[in-house]
């Protein structure tokens with residue numbers, strides 16, 4: 001006999017949905033979702049908002065429980081899952097563990113565990129108000145609590161809760177997570193016409209129904225120069241929670257963007273100018289270094305006279321991690337590694353001293369950080385931006401308020417502080433190399449895993465609504481697009497076989 005058991009609920013509370021006020025395509029926000037499913041409470045990501053310096057930088061944990069020194073988050077949350085090392089997904093984790101006292105299990109992939117603390121420490125150092133932030137020791141203590149996972153490895157969090165990571169593309173070590181909670185079979189099952197009681201001897205032999213959810217974090221369904229595409233099997237989860245950064249956007253071809261990028265570099269140096277490419281240490285930096293190194297190789301000696309540098313420190317370290325976690329990169333990169341290490345760039349050398357930037361000859365420089373808000377990239381920008389022969393190419397998103405955002409907005413006079421303005425006379429290019437799934441990618445992930453419900457997060461409100469309509473219309477799947485601080489409840493009907501004594505029927 002087969003009955004439907006109703007009443008199994010999966011609820012999602014969006015603690016920090018992130019991008020709703022900032023628009024799509026933006027690498028900021030505070031991803032943090034509380035999933036309640038089959039009696040379990042799972043925190044999906046614990047991100048920080050990089051555009052704020054006050055309380056708003058962290059998710060509003062009062063949605064779990066009101067702030068109180070005695071609040072015991074460990075007893076309220078069964079586990080925390082971190083999808084990848086971007087700070088809008090893991091930046092609030094040390095605050096949650098060391099300042100709010102969460103002491104339960106935290107899962108992330110091996111590369112994420114290795115790289116996240118470096119980015120956290122780097123960001124902590126450049127914060128304007130470091131006192132009100134977590135400390136270096138907090139980051140270290142927090143990371144000690146992390147349990148690393150491999151892709152496709154099933155992890156039994158407790159007897160009812162199992163998680164499994166899928167490859168997500170996007171950045172090194174990024175993962176989507178499949179979460180399964182087995183639900184104890186109740187002794188009475190309601191069905192439309194009657195209610196039955198199980199014989200106690202039969203109950204243990206009944207298959208335990210389970211509730212399942214896939215949480216994507218950020219993902220990319222198209223391979224790039226160093227990572228493979230996101231991969232998932234037909235796991236038919238009850239709920240798919242997907243990011244929607246590029247919800248209604250289908251990007252122009254990657255080749256076009258790459259060509260525009262290389263042309264901008266080549267033209268500038270051919271005319272005697274210098275090219276500054278502000279990047280974050282991991283992700284696009286490696287992608288663009290591979291691109292430029294290959295181009296310099298193909299173009300021959302004339303172009304090879306022009307030096308290409310990347311700023312020392314984080315990026316060098318990052319390249320080390322790519323070597324260390326080579327199995328997380330794409331196939332062609334792994335194959336080329338047999339001949340030579342693809343991160344030992346032939347034409348790119350370390351930028352070791354600021355005086356190198358003063359050379360009167362053309363050059364290309366990759367420098368961190370990516371938003372021109374501090375450090376090497378900002379210092380070099382100030383040196384070069386007044387010369388119309390030079391160019392700055394911004395390959396990623398910049399948080400409002402940063403010099404990078406002002407440059408992208410086309411401002412030509414940029415105030416640095418109350419007394420200093422800087423005049424921008426160099427060329428400015430905005431070529432987005434963000435690695436998020438576009439509308440086509442999101443639809444293909446839905447086709448691949450065949451979810452029963454879809455929850456959209458991490459996107460602009462109007463665009464999420466459009467995608468929601470498309471999913472309902474084209475796929476016939478119920479779809480939800482909750483805003484920040486709201487809870488969506490999804491009732492999951494569950495088929496299972498029940499044995500009932502004949503006398504009872």
Ligand SMILES: [Zn+2]
Nearest residue numbers: 084086170218
């Ligand atoms: Zn990301």
